[in-house]
Amino acid sequence: MLDSHTITSLQQLEDLYGPVNPHSLAKEVPSLNETYRDWLEKAPFVAIASGGNNGLDCSPRGDKTGDLFRILDDQTIAIPDRRGNNRIDTLKNIVEDPRVGLLFLIPGINETLRINGQAKLTTDPALLESFSINGKQPQTVIIVSIDAVYFQCARALIRSGLWKSNHQLSKGDVPSAGQMTKGALPDFDAQSYDTALPGRQKATLY
Numbered sequence: 001m002l003d004s005h006t007i008t009s010l011q012q013l014e015d016l017y018g019p020v021n022p023h024s025l026a027k028e029v030p031s032l033n034e035t036y037r038d039w040l041e042k043a044p045f046v047a048i049a050s051g052g053n054n055g056l057d058c059s060p061r062g063d064k065t066g067d068l069f070r071i072l073d074d075q076t077i078a079i080p081d082r083r084g085n086n087r088i089d090t091l092k093n094i095v096e097d098p099r100v101g102l103l104f105l106i107p108g109i110n111e112t113l114r115i116n117g118q119a120k121l122t123t124d125p126a127l128l129e130s131f132s133i134n135g136k137q138p139q140t141v142i143i144v145s146i147d148a149v150y151f152q153c154a155r156a157l158i159r160s161g162l163w164k165s166n167h168q169l170s171k172g173d174v175p176s177a178g179q180m181t182k183g184a185l186p187d188f189d190a191q192s193y194d195t196a197l198p199g200r201q202k203a204t205l206y
Contacts, residue, residue, distance in 0.1 A: 028150035032074040036149055040113055042106055044068055046079070048142075049101040050119070052093030059090045067133060075146050077115070080131035080138035083206055091140065094119045100144060103152075108163050110154030117144045136206045 007013050032040065045062045046069065061068065061079065069079040081091065094100065102115040121140045128137040161167040175183070177197060178190030 024150075024153075028148050030148060031146055032071065032149055036113065036151070037071060037074070039106075039111075039151070040071065040077075040104060041065070043104040043113065044107070045105045047103045047105075048079075048090055049103075050090050050093035050097070051099065052096035054089075054092070057089040057093055067131070070130075072143075077144050077146070078127065078131075079142040079144065080128075081121075081140045081142060082138055083136070083204055091121060091142075094121055094142065102144065110157040110163070112152040112157070114150055114152055115144065115146055116148045117146045119144045133206045 002008065007016070029036070042065055044065045045060065047058055047060050049056070049058045051057070061082070063080075063082065067080075069077050071077050098118040098120060100117060100119045102117070104113040104115070120143050122143055123140055127141050131138050131141060157163070176190065176194045178188070178193035181193065182188040182190040
């Protein structure tokens, strides 16, 4: 239900926030430049936002630097789809709507890099083999054609203290994976699941 405080137009929103910082627009470019490429090559983590007929999804992807993705050229990056739970929410969305948003993180660095683009899935044998780890290939590779790339300033990560060691939590400070599953499935054996999880994760990482 709308009230007098609900913003219902772009004009209201722009009036509230005022003029955009011109540098925030100037730093957006349509392809990777040398500086952005240098930053991106050191990222071991990316979150992929996508949308399709069944709604929205934002999926984390992580790997060793150099294995997470590959820059094919200044307009194109390739991301292997490593082993997961086979929900394939992101992949379904890409088939239905190619638009994606990527957010890259580097541990210890407060700036982030964002890429908006158009994605497609491929099973090209040579590309799959090139991403093989321990003899195991990804099922597919996500090819992203870049529409826009720009870096996000550090304020969000500074405010969160994300990389500060005294902000890090330990097991027991939050519900475990088994406990969270049990929250949705009351009859689920959370204790057995959590006991077996480290070994299962190690054996199925790729």
